Amino acid sequence: MALQERQEPDVYQENFEPTSYLEYYRMNQDPVGDEVLHFLLKHYNATFKPGGLEGKLLIDIGSGPTIYQFLSACESFQEIIATDYTDKNLQELEKWLKKMPGAFDWSPVVKYVCELEGNRDKWAEKEERVRRTVTQVLKCDVLKERPLEPAVLPPADGLISSLCLEAACPTPQACRDALRHLRTLLRLGGHLVLSGGFETTFFMVGDKRFSTLPLNEKFLREALQEAGFIIEKLEKVTRAAETHLDNRSDYTGLFFLVARRGD
Numbered sequence: 001m002a003l004q005e006r007q008e009p010d011v012y013q014e015n016f017e018p019t020s021y022l023e024y025y026r027m028n029q030d031p032v033g034d035e036v037l038h039f040l041l042k043h044y045n046a047t048f049k050p051g052g053l054e055g056k057l058l059i060d061i062g063s064g065p066t067i068y069q070f071l072s073a074c075e076s077f078q079e080i081i082a083t084d085y086t087d088k089n090l091q092e093l094e095k096w097l098k099k100m101p102g103a104f105d106w107s108p109v110v111k112y113v114c115e116l117e118g119n120r121d122k123w124a125e126k127e128e129r130v131r132r133t134v135t136q137v138l139k140c141d142v143l144k145e146r147p148l149e150p151a152v153l154p155p156a157d158g159l160i161s162s163l164c165l166e167a168a169c170p171t172p173q174a175c176r177d178a179l180r181h182l183r184t185l186l187r188l189g190g191h192l193v194l195s196g197g198f199e200t201t202f203f204m205v206g207d208k209r210f211s212t213l214p215l216n217e218k219f220l221r222e223a224l225q226e227a228g229f230i231i232e233k234l235e236k237v238t239r240a241a242e243t244h245l246d247n248r249s250d251y252t253g254l255f256f257l258v259a260r261r262g263d
């Protein structure tokens with residue numbers, strides 16, 4: 001199938017400012033970011049705790065400039081590869097990974113996850129573990145048949161992706177195709193851990209508005225089945241009343257699912 005040509009100007013390369021986006025993740029300062037973090041961190045912790053998913057290689061699809069999604073997975077995967085579509089996000093990730101000046105302070109979020117794991121004092125150690133485990137930061141485009149080209153990687157044991165597909169896919173068919181593209185990165189029996197918002201049509205990054213593909217449970221179940229995944233767990237939460245007043249995005253809820261790649 002012909003690659004999805006980008007008609008519109010490259011809104012993410014041009015307008016997605018990592019430092020503006022990171023403002024959502026200043027813990028205890030942003031109700032929307034807190035709602036997302038509390039939900040996702042709880043389920044990442046439950047998914048990657050001892051006895052949960054584990055393996056050699058985990059690839060994060062559409063990492064953005066964030067590292068919260070690695071905090072539990074770094075305990076059960078030997079190597080994590082972060083990926084994103086924009087150069088600025090990849091540079092922001094490198095800033096934190098290499099402890100460069102001006103990097104975002106994730107320590108409140110790291111401490112929160114260490115508390116979930118029962119040892120808040122280990123937060124500095126946890127940060128170093130993430131820095132050791134995230135070995136590469138690669139360019140990614142989920143609309144391409146081979147999302148990570150030109151990089152060629154061994155089949156991953158796991159994929160994670162948070163709040164990316166709804167941002168990256170302009171149509172439902174593009175999302176179905178993206179799931180098929182992601183499947184090619186995963187070994188047979190490997191797991192996809194997918195999370196995001198329900199019914200989101202836009203979100204703001206600073207003063208820039210990004211349109212998104214509104215997802216719902218029915219569509220996700222059908223699209224994942226069509227792409228050859230078996231859903232093993234799907235958690236969801238309705239958006240809290242107090243964040244509905246926040247007009248930076250119109251998501252109605254959040255989902256977190258674990259699916260296995262069938263043969």
Ligand SMILES: C[S@@+](CC[C@H](N)C(=O)[O-])C[C@H]1O[C@@H](n2cnc3c(N)ncnc32)[C@H](O)[C@@H]1O
Nearest residue numbers: 062063064085086140141142162163164167168
């Ligand atoms: C809402 S942000 C999510 C970032 C991060 N995963 C998180 O949990 O906050 C959406 C991300 O999707 C990325 N993106 C946009 N188009 C993409 C594409 N075609 N392929 C992969 N990622 C894309 C953007 O660069 C951005 O980092």
